[in-house]
Amino acid sequence: MKRLIAIAAVVASFASVADRPPPSLLVDVDFFDTVSGVRPYCGSNWIDRFFADCKSNGVKSVTWRSVCQIANFPSKLNHEWATLHLVPSAADERRFDGAFAAKVGVGPQPKGRAFGGIRQKIEPKGRQSYMMRAMVSSDVLPSGAFIAAIDAESGKVLARSEEVRSYGMVRREIRFTAERPFYAGAFSAGAEGTHVFVVDNMSLRPVDSPDTELFMNGDMESVDELMEPANWQQDGTRFVTLNGDVSIYPFETRKKMFPNIASYQILDRRTGLADTRILRASEDGDSLALAGKAAKKYGIGLYVWFDPFDDGRRCLPPVKVWTSRFHEEHPEFRCQNKEGRTRWGLLCFACPEVRAYKTAVVRELLSYEGVTGIALKTHYQHNTLWGMSQAVLGDCIYHPAILERYDARWGKPADGSYNHFRLRRLHGEAVMEWLAEMRPVFKEAGARLCMFQAPTDFLDGNGTSRWYLPPEEIIRRRLCDDFLIEPRWRDGDHLKHFQNAHSVKRLINACRESGVRVGFDFYYTAVCRNWDVKARREEMVRQLAGLAKEDVDFLGIYEERNMAGDWPYVRRAADAIAKLPPRAATVPYETAPKSVISLETCRDAMFVSAAGEKLAAEYLLTDVGERDGVCVHGGGTSVLTVNFLNPLSLEEVNVYSGHITWKDKCSAEDFTLEGFSGGAWKALGAVKDGNTLKAKDVLTPNTMRFERQTLEAIRISFTRGINPKYLVVRAITGR
Numbered sequence: 001m002k003r004l005i006a007i008a009a010v011v012a013s014f015a016s017v018a019d020r021p022p023p024s025l026l027v028d029v030d031f032f033d034t035v036s037g038v039r040p041y042c043g044s045n046w047i048d049r050f051f052a053d054c055k056s057n058g059v060k061s062v063t064w065r066s067v068c069q070i071a072n073f074p075s076k077l078n079h080e081w082a083t084l085h086l087v088p089s090a091a092d093e094r095r096f097d098g099a100f101a102a103k104v105g106v107g108p109q110p111k112g113r114a115f116g117g118i119r120q121k122i123e124p125k126g127r128q129s130y131m132m133r134a135m136v137s138s139d140v141l142p143s144g145a146f147i148a149a150i151d152a153e154s155g156k157v158l159a160r161s162e163e164v165r166s167y168g169m170v171r172r173e174i175r176f177t178a179e180r181p182f183y184a185g186a187f188s189a190g191a192e193g194t195h196v197f198v199v200d201n202m203s204l205r206p207v208d209s210p211d212t213e214l215f216m217n218g219d220m221e222s223v224d225e226l227m228e229p230a231n232w233q234q235d236g237t238r239f240v241t242l243n244g245d246v247s248i249y250p251f252e253t254r255k256k257m258f259p260n261i262a263s264y265q266i267l268d269r270r271t272g273l274a275d276t277r278i279l280r281a282s283e284d285g286d287s288l289a290l291a292g293k294a295a296k297k298y299g300i301g302l303y304v305w306f307d308p309f310d311d312g313r314r315c316l317p318p319v320k321v322w323t324s325r326f327h328e329e330h331p332e333f334r335c336q337n338k339e340g341r342t343r344w345g346l347l348c349f350a351c352p353e354v355r356a357y358k359t360a361v362v363r364e365l366l367s368y369e370g371v372t373g374i375a376l377k378t379h380y381q382h383n384t385l386w387g388m389s390q391a392v393l394g395d396c397i398y399h400p401a402i403l404e405r406y407d408a409r410w411g412k413p414a415d416g417s418y419n420h421f422r423l424r425r426l427h428g429e430a431v432m433e434w435l436a437e438m439r440p441v442f443k444e445a446g447a448r449l450c451m452f453q454a455p456t457d458f459l460d461g462n463g464t465s466r467w468y469l470p471p472e473e474i475i476r477r478r479l480c481d482d483f484l485i486e487p488r489w490r491d492g493d494h495l496k497h498f499q500n501a502h503s504v505k506r507l508i509n510a511c512r513e514s515g516v517r518v519g520f521d522f523y524y525t526a527v528c529r530n531w532d533v534k535a536r537r538e539e540m541v542r543q544l545a546g547l548a549k550e551d552v553d554f555l556g557i558y559e560e561r562n563m564a565g566d567w568p569y570v571r572r573a574a575d576a577i578a579k580l581p582p583r584a585a586t587v588p589y590e591t592a593p594k595s596v597i598s599l600e601t602c603r604d605a606m607f608v609s610a611a612g613e614k615l616a617a618e619y620l621l622t623d624v625g626e627r628d629g630v631c632v633h634g635g636g637t638s639v640l641t642v643n644f645l646n647p648l649s650l651e652e653v654n655v656y657s658g659h660i661t662w663k664d665k666c667s668a669e670d671f672t673l674e675g676f677s678g679g680a681w682k683a684l685g686a687v688k689d690g691n692t693l694k695a696k697d698v699l700t701p702n703t704m705r706f707e708r709q710t711l712e713a714i715r716i717s718f719t720r721g722i723n724p725k726y727l728v729v730r731a732i733t734g735r
Helices: 004-017 031-038 044-056 081-086 251-257 272-284 287-298 326-327 350-367 401-411 422-447 472-478 495-498 502-514 533-546 565-579
Strands: 025-031 059-067 102-105 116-122 128-138 145-151 157-160 171-176 182-188 195-206 233-235 237-243 302-304 334-336 342-347 373-378 447-451 482-485 519-520 556-559 602-608 614-616 630-633 638-656 668-677 679-685 702-721 725-735
Touching: 025 565, 031 059, 031 272, 044 059, 044 287, 059 287, 059 350, 059 556, 081 272, 102 116, 102 182, 116 195, 116 237, 116 251, 128 145, 128 182, 145 171, 145 195, 145 342, 157 171, 182 195, 233 237, 233 565, 237 326, 272 287, 287 302, 302 350, 302 447, 326 342, 350 373, 350 422, 401 422, 422 447, 422 602, 447 472, 447 502, 472 482, 472 502, 482 502, 482 556, 495 533, 519 533, 533 556, 533 565, 638 668, 638 679
Parallel strands: 025 059, 025 556, 059 302, 302 373, 373 447, 447 482, 482 519, 519 556
Antiparallel strands: 102 195, 102 237, 116 182, 116 233, 128 171, 128 195, 145 157, 145 182, 334 342, 602 614, 602 638, 630 725, 638 702, 638 725, 668 679, 668 702
16 A cells, blocks of 8 residues: 555656656767867867757757866866876876886975885895896976985985986986895985976896896886886875887787787877867867857857766877876875775765865856856766776775775774775765765856766766766755766667666656756767668657657757768757657656665675686676676686675566677576575576577566565576677666
8 A cells, every 4th residue: 555655646746747848959069079080170160150050950958078187178277288288197208219117297205205206115135235227317307306225114315326307318327235125216306396207117136136127017018007007106296107109019019918909099090180180279269168158149058068087098109198187286086996006087086175176177167158057977987098907997996085984884894805885885975975065056156967877876887986876866866957868878779778778767757756857868979880871860860759759858969079961860850859749747657676686785796707707796786787797707607696785585586698789699598596594595596598588688687586585695606608608697686
């Protein structure tokens, strides 16, 4: 009876809503991609014409990407396109014989130390004599750079080279004797602001054993993606980047050292043309101001697209590193792994200073004439270099500010093993705090906040270490005014996907209950990409007109850079949508029962592949399986164990398997389910020929039902998959 009353109340809340007009159209504009890679010139004339095209073709609003790691308008808070060459941490050409070098930014000297830099601790085996060499380059400033050896206990300088005050590389060498632990490395006394120097070919060897290298990663040839260089301690440094020229390596060597090298386009072509386009656009005027004036002129809503988690991109020459000034100047606020190595480009929102800086960026953006609001894109982070390993993507959740919150809530773990679920959740809570802190800012400015977010509790694999940022809670707490659902379906029919997307429908229901406007982003960038141009455009019209019949307030087209010549078809879509009758008061979408297996109910989860590899499986515990999950090696038994925080009452477990993009690939065929209760495991169910039973439909789960019982954990053993090498398990749900 209570359930019926609750359903009736929800229906009544929907019925009270007046008839709504058909949804409006929105276009996403990645202004940087547009100006750098698509059009020969993208200045004021194009900006005015674009908004005029929006007006004449039925587009009501635009998201305009203006801040990522760098601003495309004059900014007091971030570097600008026109000053890219002045970004201190940008890779440059200072290197010796093409080897990788460390570029070190040193601020005022560290407290209690005479100078700052990078160093390694060496443990001598008896009294020995050492020889240290390096190539050093330093800007011509009052303080140059040098190499040195320092006694670890007393801080006494054992040896120090002459300072280098030359932009060119200069060889330096020191010799010394030590019998106690010491530090060796490259240093500078610093200067007002940031003093940048480059060190390369750094080597430390015993005099009587000249072939024995003592430095780990001595030539810094190991690329650690977005992490600070391995094995080096840092004092007073604002950034340490690796830079160099990989083209000197033979092809096979490059392939071995950099397995993702093919995806890094700059290694094959220079960006002079793109740089020229960017500079020409910046010289033409303040792009955001031009966009704001044009939007106001033509009556188009303008949301400034801001990537709040994307503060740095590190690259190799000749590409410039993009980074916010705050990120360069405050390395202490960067996210860290358990060893304390910081991740480039990702700041910890548990630090009040980080939230204050991000709010200052929002205030700056809202100060522009013609700006309707801010569109926060909280996934699809762009600050990758060689790809994203688990070490970079998943383990940078140990910032001291987060650990302090963990210890206060759950106590410091006796064995030092922090729970990943809880750490990710704390990061998400810190972001939610920031959203709450910004509500008065938007109210004061009379502006709106629109959230771009995928319809999952976790951000995608290229996101923010998969912080737990639950969209339904954002909506329920009214932390935004508009919510743009962006699932990024990369192929197939969006209309078909929409009908099967229970999480999308739940978000729409949540928006209706909370009075938040809801939109859906049509991923035109990838859909039908192999079709001929006319067929692709016709498909866009068909799908937009179909999606307009759903219960959404606006439809996005992602993105403008792929729309050259498409305006007549956008007009056709707008006309088709306008002809739809006003929608009568709606009732909630029917959605799948919410899973009781989630981050909130699980203590931990572990996937052990047939090869014995242990894989963290937090993001398997989502409500529906609409995205690709974990690949594990097949050819044997792979086991997923999920331990519950508290015992759960269950009668059904659903397994979503198979790769969505790769048609009919990597699905599970045979697997068994066990439950843990009363100190023992017992069989609950089994599936044989699971992929065949569901007609190879990866969107449909395999379901195992059993007599309702209270369980402390479940264990699923996968014994056969359709692909002999890989198995993809996207989600586990239960009720």
